[in-house]
Amino acid sequence: MTSPAAVPRGGGREAITRAARESFAERGYHGTSIRDIAARAGLSLSALYHWHAGKQELLTALVEESTEEYFRRCDEALRDAGDDPAARLGALVRATIEYRVSRQVESTIAASEWRNLDPANRERLDALRAAASKLWADLVDEGVARGVFHCEHPDDARRAVVAACNAIAQWYEPDGGLGVPELVERYTAIAQRIVDCR
Amino acid sequence: MTSPAAVPRGGGREAITRAARESFAERGYHGTSIRDIAARAGLSLSALYHWHAGKQELLTALVEESTEEYFRRCDEALRDAGDDPAARLGALVRATIEYRVSRQVESTIAASEWRNLDPANRERLDALRAAASKLWADLVDEGVARGVFHCEHPDDARRAVVAACNAIAQWYEPDGGLGVPELVERYTAIAQRIVDCR
DNA sequence: GCGAACCTATCGATCGATCGTTCGGGGGTC
């Protein structure tokens, strides 16, 4: 049997981060042992603790980085989108899908392993989550207020749009022939119908 | 301190099943120990093993029962729905929402702990899952074929509708003043807009 | 009617394995 990984000297930190990401994605936080992670990285347990504070920190770093990127993408997309509610809705749909696809693994971990964060970490990141949720809510509310969206229940429309976009990460295959721009176009159309944009 | 649970003699099986459901929901499969479950049920570890084969069986029974109920609900709803695609769509939305709300905890476990089923169990239940998914797909496809639905991408529309309905379990509060019939009405309208039913 | 035998539902104690984490050391490079 050939040696499994052959980590280049000094590349330990990134190898462990990647191994943690893959392991958490496959078996979940509690289903993954740090020995799984170290073995997958081709390193020893001690190397893991040389680069990281422990298992919880590995998860927190993953989720934090991913969550911050999502909020940043949303923020930028809205800043460039101008004033039209339909355009702003499309921008948020695009930001969400691009995030969910380009960070397919991390975003899924962030969603499903949220409850396994230490309370302190979770609380801090909850603020970011709430802020991102508010971007959606304000957007839909304003579209309704300005008579562009005609849905009767903005909260439910918002939740439906977000759920539809988020679910993409569960089935999308990057090499499956369906490109991201096409995906964004389809889901923008769906989102516009959900909020009843006419 | 008063004794915690006082399980009536003979009520051990149900007490353990309920405790397992609550524990799995709160901390996930791997995050829950059988000692957690037994303690919550107010019984000993031995009592748990008297009534159940083990931890995996507790999860499997939970997921299996819940998945079968979902498929049964969908099947019945479609059987009573007649021929009109819009009515059939509403029936499936109603069945999904009623299932997701009445079995809020179990259905969430079934969705999130799926990967922790033994391969044999998962494979068997996958057939049921695929069958339920096919009910949705056939329904949307037929609506499009008959010119009732006008969405350009039936698969994406189907996934959006299902995702929106399923997400309800993540935020719905049974005592929150929003009744299930009203919920069904709102999401039927959303679903009809998603498939572009005119 | 009354023990003996048996069944049911539970218990405490314990098994080997694995968990997350820590520690002391050692090879490599400057």
Add this chain to the structure above:
DNA sequence: GACCCCCGAACGATCGATCGATAGGTTCGC
């Protein structure tokens, strides 16, 4: 020799699972 990167060995705790024992109930022979 100082520093960086990594290792094997070991810690106590907890894991899922199994064991033999026992208190109460039912059945049965006589």
